[in-house]
Amino acid sequence: MRRSLFQKYFFVLFAAAIFPIAAGGISNTWFSYVDQHAILSALLQSEATSAADKIESFLDGIQLPLGSTIPPEGSNMASVKQLRLLAVRAMHEVPGILSISIVDGTGAERLHISRIGKNRTESGADRSGDPAVVGLRTAKVWYGPVIYRPGSEPSLTMAMASYDNLAVANSVIAEISLKPIWLIVSEIRVGRSGQGFVIDQAGRLIAHPAISKVMEGADEKAALALRELRDASAAAGGTAIASRNAENERVVIAGAPVTAAGWTVIVEQSQAEAFAPLYASLWRTGGLLFLATVLAAVLAYWLARRMSGPILLLEEGALKIGAGQFDHRLTISTGDELERLAARFNQMAQELATSRDRAERLTRLKRFLAPQVAELVEKAGDERMLAGQRAEVVAVFSDLRGFTAFSSHAEPENLMQVLREYYEALGAIITKYEATLTSFSADGLMILVNAPVPCEEPALHAVKMAVDMQDSTQELISDWRQRGYEIGFGMGLAMGWATVGRIGYEARADYTAIGNVVNLASRLCSSAEDRQILIDYSVARHLPGNMPIVDLGTRQFKGLEGHVRVYNVETQGSERPNLDSAENDARQKG
Known part of the structure; x- marks a missing residue:
């Protein structure tokens, strides 16, 4: 799909x-998220680990007083x-x-307080x-399941024993x-909504800031959700x-195990609060991005218009120049x-x-001047040399003999072919000698x-x-x-003074000469007959001595006074006639 330059x-x-x-x-938001997640993770994990250590200390603190109540090995007779x-x-x-x-x-109860x-x-x-007695056969300290009582x-249940030869004495x-564990988790504070709780191996709540949730006892649906939280936290290492808690709320959690009892401390905080700084940053970034987008659009529009406008003017100008309007001009001020x-x-x-x-x-000049001569006149930039003036010139005429008879019965294509060959041959020679072709008509030049x-x-x-x-x-x-085709070719040359110049009108003009x-x-x-090149005395007397010419005597021409001495230029050698000026003038008058 083609789009405009704009x-x-x-x-x-x-x-x-x-x-x-x-x-x-985007990169700033991502790094902010990474940093916030790292800070949040460290905070939650720290709270969870601290609570787990306190619970471990609590349980360990019970073992010494409780162990002191056990009679020494073999002291079954203690009162x-x-x-x-x-x-x-x-x-x-x-x-x-x-x-x-x-x-x-033996498993007999001696005292219960x-x-x-x-x-x-x-x-x-x-x-x-009793599960406690059975458990002590394999562990020195045994922890039983959590006991829930209504209200x-x-x-x-915690049990310890003394042994006699590996047997329980x-x-x-x-x-x-x-309740002390409840006090421990109640002290956990992470922001406004953060809290901690403890669950056992079955996923049941042991301690929670809202003690009512613990006193409700075992809830299998809640226990399943809590087990999933525990497993996800353990897998996170x-x-x-981020996860959902038992209430299906979006939270961020971290956990720490209480190894002795097989419990897990979980600390959670709502995602909305945990990532509040990040969300605020996102809103700021979004607002700035929106403003930047508007500003970029306005700036891009202005620059694109500034850049494409002149180019469109150039395109319009190129079209007008291509149409020949060379007087068209561009006005661009950038x-x-x-x-x-x-x-x-x-x-x-x-x-x-x-x-x-x-x-x-140049085209006008080339109509009557050889191309190189026309170039010379044009480069001189002065056409006054084409204006009317007196000049000594050599006038050259030529035409075909028998052409009229030939043209009367020749087919048009044959006639035009002969003329085309004729003018192509003579035109090349005229151009070579830089002569001025003033006119041609049919076969005449x-x-x-x-x-x-x-x-x-x-x-x-x-x-x-x-x-x-x-x-x-x-x-x-x-x-x-x-x-x-019975055709011949004759030429006539005369030299003398004539009036030369350009004649015609604005749309058409030719260069010509006027005079005798x-x-x-x-x-x-x-x-002139076929093969003849007839010249007058003025031409003949300016030729070098080795130019073969033949004196044909004097002739009387219609429209001209007196007799004219005529010479023929031969292509084969012949004796050069006497070209003494006085003698020729006398002959011409006689």
């Missing part, structure tokens, strides 16, 4: 202006009073312990199948309130990621290369006008030598031209006669 300039300039701005805005004292001391040291049960190696239930002493209840915070089982181009264009138009005028003058451009030895110059013309025409005549010398040359041509 459209091309507009799009190129617009793209050149807006592309760097857009690229800068209940002693065991009770140890248990009360541990519960005093750790207020989060809700109950303590001490079980001997509780803050929320009844105490039992030497109940002997069989607890060998109360969840709790955790005595074990202590404690139920621990997870400690980097914050102060740059386009203005200089317009100046060169105007100069070119002036030169074309001058060239056209010169070509027209009139030529001037020594006017309007003078030459040395005009008589000799004219005779040499006539000899070449005769020889060239005779070659044509030989071919014509083979075709059955013209009439005499015409009469000599009319009386």
